[in-house]
Structure formats: structure tokens, C-alpha cells
Amino acid sequence: xxxxxxxxxxxxxxxxxxxxxxxxxSIMSSSSSSSEDSEDCxxxxxxxxxxxxxxxxxxELCLLDELDGLNDxxxxxxxxxxxxxxxxxxxxxxxxxxxxxxSSVSASSEQKKTTTxxxxxxxxxxxxxxxxxxxxRLFGTTLSVRxxxxxxxxxxxxxxxxxxxxxxxxYIYFAFVLHxxxxxxxxxxxxxxxxxxxxxxxxVCELLKLVNRFITAKISSAETCVEYMIYADSCSDVQLxxxxxxxxxxxxxxxxPDVIMTLSPEMLQCIVNAESFKPDDFSSLKYSRMxxxxxxxxxxxxxxYPTVYKDLLSCKIMxxxxxxxxxxxxxxxxxxxxxxCSCKKKRCLYDRCVKSYTENxxxxxxxxxxxxxxxxVQNDLMRGALICARSNVQMGAKCGSAISSTSRNRKRRMxxxxxxx
Numbered sequence: 001x002x003x004x005x006x007x008x009x010x011x012x013x014x015x016x017x018x019x020x021x022x023x024x025x026s027i028m029s030s031s032s033s034s035s036e037d038s039e040d041c042x043x044x045x046x047x048x049x050x051x052x053x054x055x056x057x058x059x060e061l062c063l064l065d066e067l068d069g070l071n072d073x074x075x076x077x078x079x080x081x082x083x084x085x086x087x088x089x090x091x092x093x094x095x096x097x098x099x100x101x102x103s104s105v106s107a108s109s110e111q112k113k114t115t116t117x118x119x120x121x122x123x124x125x126x127x128x129x130x131x132x133x134x135x136x137r138l139f140g141t142t143l144s145v146r147x148x149x150x151x152x153x154x155x156x157x158x159x160x161x162x163x164x165x166x167x168x169x170x171y172i173y174f175a176f177v178l179h180x181x182x183x184x185x186x187x188x189x190x191x192x193x194x195x196x197x198x199x200x201x202x203x204v205c206e207l208l209k210l211v212n213r214f215i216t217a218k219i220s221s222a223e224t225c226v227e228y229m230i231y232a233d234s235c236s237d238v239q240l241x242x243x244x245x246x247x248x249x250x251x252x253x254x255x256x257p258d259v260i261m262t263l264s265p266e267m268l269q270c271i272v273n274a275e276s277f278k279p280d281d282f283s284s285l286k287y288s289r290m291x292x293x294x295x296x297x298x299x300x301x302x303x304x305y306p307t308v309y310k311d312l313l314s315c316k317i318m319x320x321x322x323x324x325x326x327x328x329x330x331x332x333x334x335x336x337x338x339x340x341c342s343c344k345k346k347r348c349l350y351d352r353c354v355k356s357y358t359e360n361x362x363x364x365x366x367x368x369x370x371x372x373x374x375x376x377v378q379n380d381l382m383r384g385a386l387i388c389a390r391s392n393v394q395m396g397a398k399c400g401s402a403i404s405s406t407s408r409n410r411k412r413r414m415x416x417x418x419x420x421x
Contacts (some may be wrong), residue, residue, distance in 0.1 A: 084123070084176045086169045091118035098124075101154045104162035115162070117169060123176055130172050133203025157198075160234045164194035171207055187214045189224055193231035193240065219244060222251035226259050233267055245270040249277035257290050261297060265308040268294070272317050284320040291318065292325040295332070302332065313349055314342045323360035326353040330373060358384035 087094045096118035103114040124135040138147055147153045157165070171185045185207075187195070192215050199208035219228050225247035232240040248255070248271045260268070271277060279287060291312060295301055302309045311317065313329070321329060330353045341348035358381070370378060 084120075085173055086120075086166075087118045088115060094118060095120070097121055097151065099152045101152060102162050102165050103154070103156050104159040105156075106159050113159075113162075115165075117165070119169065123173055127172050127175055129206040130175060130204060132172065133205070134201065136203070158235060160231070161194045161197050164191050164198060167191060167195060168198045168202070168204065168207065172204065185210075187211065189218060189227050190231070192218075193228065193235050193237055196240065197235045197237055215240070219247050220250075221247075222254040225251055226255060226263065229267055229271070230262065233264065241267075241270065242274070245274045246276045249274035252277060253283050253286060257293055260290055261294060265298060265301060265305045265312075269305075269308040269311050273311060277317070279317060279319065281320045284318050285322045288318055288321045288325045288329075292322075292328050295328075302335075310340070310342065315345075315348050315352065316342060319352075321352050321356040323356050326356040327370060327373070329353050330377060334374060334377060354380055354384050357381050358388045361385035361388055 085094060087096065091099065098119050098121050100117045100119060101114060102117065103112055105112050121135070121139055124132045125139055135153075138145065138153070141148070167185060174182065174184055185195075187210070192211050195207060196211045196215065198204070199211060215228065218224050225244060229241070229244040229248050231237075232244050245267075252271065263271070295312075298305075301312075313332075329349060333347075333349045333353065345351075361384075370381070373381075
């Protein structure tokens with residue numbers, strides 16, 4: 001060990017080289033051992049290098065080993081940064097420091113579904129324009145909040161909204177993923193409304209602006225307005241429902257009856273009560289035929305949805321009834337004797353049905369279902385049909401006499417011309 005000490009005036013690099021060898025157990029124990037151990041140690045040093053200073057080559061090897069270790073750590077860090085994301089399986093894989101437990105209950109199955117998302121506080125708060133204002137306020141409070149203490153936030157969402165929660169996390173994490181093939185969020189008709197609800201709830205302002213621009217551009221169409229109405233209702237977006245209702249009312253008569261059948265009674269009521277819904281005689285005829293098909297699918301409409309039933313059959317919404325639907329609505333009016341129109345006129349629906357029947361009494365399709373009506377109702381229909389037929393005959397007779405008198409006057413003028421000539 002005395003031979004490894006640096007002499008006076010020796011270079012500092014040489015001293016460091018000697019210090020690197022002092023960590024070897026064989027050299028540390030050689031100070032009090034026999035001369036044979038010293039010879040073994042010196043032979044080991046001679047085998048390391050052929051130079052007169054045995055410590056220099058081993059120092060280089062130690063430095064290279066340290067660099068290899070640093071490179072391995074850098075590769076692991078780079079791999080972690082490229083894959084920095086949330087997870088639903090193992091929080092240790094993503095170095096998560098916070099968890100979000102999202103639960104939803106389906107109305108059909110009544111089973112509670114819970115999914116835990118392992119996230120990072122710094123990403124949720126320091127994502128720039130994509131940050132969450134909800135979690136920024138939560139993590140920034142000095143109060144002892146349960147979520148901060150337990151590092152867990154429990155949130156209950158509707159099933160349609162909970163299904164879009166991973167898309168919102170992908171949007172927030174987008175700036176922290178350095179993968180070259182990464183893709184930003186892609187909006188569609190199916191995910192726009194759930195993302196709108198999530199962005200409002202969690203305070204992701206940029207995502208809310210992006211979704212609002214997308215919905216505004218796509219909702220004014222007969223092909224998509226009903227879909228947005230259905231999604232707004234399933235996500236309980238109370239602000240979007242009237243906007244979608246106005247769009248549906250504007251394009252109502254361009255929407256197919258099969259698409260209308262997918263609407264709930266409350267949604268259909270919201271559409272017909274919109275300001276853009278302005279029925280005329282032609283559109284009312286089409287609406288009455290559609291409503292006949294719709295009420296056939298909802299036979300309990302008058303009992304389960306009385307206010308909806310009243311609004312759908314109002315004379316303001318349906319002033320004229322198609323001849324093929326008048327018997328159907330008469331049956332409803334006879335069964336539901338307590339129906340009162342919004343105009344507060346007695347038997348308003350009954351009078352509209354009788355008028356439609358009497359004005360089209362010659363159509364053979366009107367006889368279908370007539371025998372199922374009460375006798376007094378049948379008598380009213382027959383009486384109205386006879387009155388209408390008599391008025392048509394009288395009008396035809398007047399028109400015929402007018403035509404005959406016109407032809408006689410024409411013949412007289414022609415005869416006068418011939419006599420003069």
C-alpha cells in the first residue's frame with residue numbers, strides 16, 4: 001500500500017488513478033498481510049497494463065463503465081418520456097401520482113361500471129391551453145381536501161359521457177407525447193357532444209372551443225340535426241338541446257319518418273314547440289301522417305305523457321289532418337274524452353277529423369276503421385259527407401248553367417254575324 005501513495009510533486013491525475021485502485025479489497029487488505037500477498041497484488045497490477053503506471057488504464061475502464069450506465073439511464077428516461085401517458089392498469093408503469101375513478105350507471109342494466117385512470121398532476125395542470133381548470137383549482141388549494149389527501153378523485157358520469165373520458169385525457173396529454181406518429185383528437189358526430197360536456201365539467205377551455213366550432217358547422221343539416229338532438233338528450237346537455245331542437249324544426253319536413261321514430265316523446269315535443277317549426281296546410285298533412293305512425297309505436301302516449309300528447313295534437317301544430325289519419329285520431333279522441341286543445345275550444349280535434357273526412361268522402365280508404373267508431377260518431381261523419389256532397393253538386397250545377405249560358409250567347413253572336421254577312 002505504501003507503493004501506491006503519490007510522491008511529492010506527482011501529478012494530480014496520477015493521484016486520482018491511484019485512488020481508483022484503493023477500492024479493491026485485495027489492495028486494502030494487503031497493508032497488514034505477508035510479502036506473498038504483496039507479490040500477488042503487484043502481479044495483478046502488471047497484468048492490467050504494460051506501462052510503468054499501472055493505474056491509468058483501469059481508470060479509463062471505470063470511466064467508460066460509468067458512461068455506459070449513464071447512457072442506459074438516458075435511454076430509459078427517453079423511453080419513458082416518449083410513452084408518457086395515462087393508464088388504466090398499473091400506475092407504476094407510468095409513474096402516476098394521482099388517480100381518477102369514473103363510474104357510470106346504465107339505465108337499461110342498472111349496473112355500475114367503474115374505471116380508474118392513473119394520471120399525473122403536472123400534466124393536468126401544466127398542459128398549457130389544454131390544461132384542466134378543475135384539477136388546477138383542486139391541486140392548488142391549501143385546504144385539506146379528501147382528493148388531495150387520498151390522491152384519488154371519484155366522479156360519476158352518464159354512460160355516454162364516461163365513454164369519451166379517454167379521448168379528453170388523450171387531448172390533454174398530446175403535448176407531452178414525443179412520439180413522431182402521434183395524432184391529435186378527431187371529432188365526430190358521436191363524440192362531439194360527450195366531449196363538450198366533459199370539457200365544460202373539467203374546465204378544458206380549448207377543447208370546448210374546438211367542439212363548439214365543430215357542432216356549429218355540422219348541426220345545421222337534415223342528416224345530422226336529429227343525431228345531435230339524441231346525443232344532447234343522452235348526455236343531458238341542457239344548453240345544446242334547444243339549439244338542436246331549432247335545427248330539427250327547421251329541417252323537420254326533410255327528415256324521414258324512420259328517423260323521427262328514433263326520437264323520444266319529450267324530444268319530439270321540444271321540436272314542435274320550437275320557433276322554427278311553422279306548419280302550413282301542406283306540412284300539416286305530412287305531419288299528421290307521421291304522427292299517426294309515431295303514436296302507433298307509443299300507444300301509451302296519452303296516459304304516460306299527457307302534456308306531450310296535448311302539444312303534439314294541438315291545432316297550432318296540426319291545423320289540418322290528412323284523410324288517411326282522421327279515423328285514427330278520432331279513435332284516440334273518443335277514448336280520451338278529457339283531451340283539451342291549447343286553443344281551449346271544445347272538441348277541437350274531433351272537429352278537425354270530421355272536417356278532413358267530409359272533405360274527402362269519396363276516397364275508398366276512408367271506410368277503413370269506420371265500423372270501430374261509435375254510432376253517433378259515424379252519423380256525424382255521414383251527415384257531414386252528405387252536406388259536402390250536396391254542396392259539390394250545387395256548385396257543379398251552377399258551373400254547368402254558367403257554361404251553358406255562355407255557349408248560348410256565343411251561338412247568338414255567331415248567328416248575327418252570319419245574317420249580317
